[in-house]
Amino acid sequence: MNFCRNISLKCFITYFIAVWICISFLATCYVYELQLYNYIWKQPQDDCVDCEHHEKENQIAFEDLELYLRMTSRFTKQYYDFLLPSLRYFWPGNVSVVVVLDEENSQDKELGLKLPGTYPYPRVEYQSPIDPGIYHHKGHERMQRDFFYPDDKIKKKYVGFLDTDTVFITRVIPDLLFEEGKPVIIGIYGKSDEPYFRKESLTTASVFKSKEVFRGMSFFPVIMDVSHIVELRIYLEKLHNKSFDEIYKQYSGEPISQFSIMTQYMWSFHRDKYKFHFHLKSYNNGKWHGEGNSPNRQSYEFYQTNVTDDQKCPKPRSSIHYRYHPNWRKPPTLRNILKTGICFSGGFDVCPDQCKHLNRGALQPELYFFESVDWSWDKRSLDEQKKHYAKVLEQRNADTDSAIKLGCVEANKLWFKP
Ligand SMILES: *[C@@H]1O[C@H](CO)[C@@H](O)[C@H](O)[C@H]1NC(C)=O
Ligand SMILES: *[C@@H]1O[C@H](CO)[C@@H](O)[C@H](O)[C@H]1NC(C)=O
Numbered sequence: 001m002n003f004c005r006n007i008s009l010k011c012f013i014t015y016f017i018a019v020w021i022c023i024s025f026l027a028t029c030y031v032y033e034l035q036l037y038n039y040i041w042k043q044p045q046d047d048c049v050d051c052e053h054h055e056k057e058n059q060i061a062f063e064d065l066e067l068y069l070r071m072t073s074r075f076t077k078q079y080y081d082f083l084l085p086s087l088r089y090f091w092p093g094n095v096s097v098v099v100v101l102d103e104e105n106s107q108d109k110e111l112g113l114k115l116p117g118t119y120p121y122p123r124v125e126y127q128s129p130i131d132p133g134i135y136h137h138k139g140h141e142r143m144q145r146d147f148f149y150p151d152d153k154i155k156k157k158y159v160g161f162l163d164t165d166t167v168f169i170t171r172v173i174p175d176l177l178f179e180e181g182k183p184v185i186i187g188i189y190g191k192s193d194e195p196y197f198r199k200e201s202l203t204t205a206s207v208f209k210s211k212e213v214f215r216g217m218s219f220f221p222v223i224m225d226v227s228h229i230v231e232l233r234i235y236l237e238k239l240h241n242k243s244f245d246e247i248y249k250q251y252s253g254e255p256i257s258q259f260s261i262m263t264q265y266m267w268s269f270h271r272d273k274y275k276f277h278f279h280l281k282s283y284n285n286g287k288w289h290g291e292g293n294s295p296n297r298q299s300y301e302f303y304q305t306n307v308t309d310d311q312k313c314p315k316p317r318s319s320i321h322y323r324y325h326p327n328w329r330k331p332p333t334l335r336n337i338l339k340t341g342i343c344f345s346g347g348f349d350v351c352p353d354q355c356k357h358l359n360r361g362a363l364q365p366e367l368y369f370f371e372s373v374d375w376s377w378d379k380r381s382l383d384e385q386k387k388h389y390a391k392v393l394e395q396r397n398a399d400t401d402s403a404i405k406l407g408c409v410e411a412n413k414l415w416f417k418p
């Protein structure tokens, strides 16, 4: 300011040059990012001869699975910034995704025209608003209600529910999501000390007229047999002698979790068709004996006697719920989380330079976190991680390597633009 107090030609020229340099610098960055974006999201993916064969091998167990994403155009940025890069690096190229949008929303309609043309080439479906009183005119409650009706939208045997801020953190192989062909369910068990989940367990218990077994909003993707969800609605309609939407209207508006309700049903009526894992919260590194357990939760005695050792064994998760990470707003957080997963999933071999800051034998803590609940205190978690990565490396092929390579390049440059 002082410098230019008396406007002179010399001052004007200096100022002009400085501004020009700044603008061209920013423009270069922008163009570079845009090129990177085009490279990553618009490249055809079938540029290696061997892929098809390998893809088949990898795909078999996912053939019956469609990922279900209930979103609206308000969440477009999350979809592009959080979910998509992680899908791209860690899922097989032809993952099936269904995006469900609001039927009455014109911006959703516009988005619905665009989405199927770009990765991951989702099928788009629309959901009518029905009677908004059912979900108390709240978008979030509406979304939860719609999760109970996947039979409208899903064309395969299994639905895999996701959120726009689900971030995959490791190569997704069938063993991570299915054991012996059965979908994995990871529930959080222990003292419910967050007020929200204390209340939420009350809702589940009240809906079923029996104690909640664990918190089911505790992993992604939540994979269920679609027909079991249809059965669940019928079961509750009989139990309450009213329509499912009336039941939903009665209980929503208070803390409620659609996933706790669904997993409760699967535990109660289809225990042998799913593989359950009880993520015990880390009180005293597992030395918790039921003190302060929520009154609406199954007792500690139940955990000791009715939960098998297998069900108590730590299971690596494929993803995290990103916006619950304490530093989620800071861009390096996502980059570092993705990069760690990329290195473990093949990066140590494919792009050693980008991974030399990491120790191959170390724990990848994100595998054992959901929101703020840690499971890595369990000594067995590192072993389970090693088993997982041994299988990932066994299933390495040209296709997975090229996804990992892409991740290595990109994780250093990140950001994504819709
Ligand atoms: C992915 O591609 C493979 C090979 O082309 C195919 O067999 C499989 O059915 C596809 N999977 C999905 C989920 O579309
Ligand atoms: C169920 O509700 C209907 C009316 O909605 C009522 O006529 C019927 O008696 C109820 N059945 C039971 C078993 O409560």
Ligand SMILES: *[C@@H]1O[C@H](CO)[C@@H](O)[C@H](O)[C@H]1NC(C)=O
Pocket: 299, 301, 302, 303, 305, 306
């Ligand atoms: C454990 O399971 C048995 C058999 O299903 C059941 O009768 C019993 O009530 C359960 N125990 C607890 C503490 O819930």
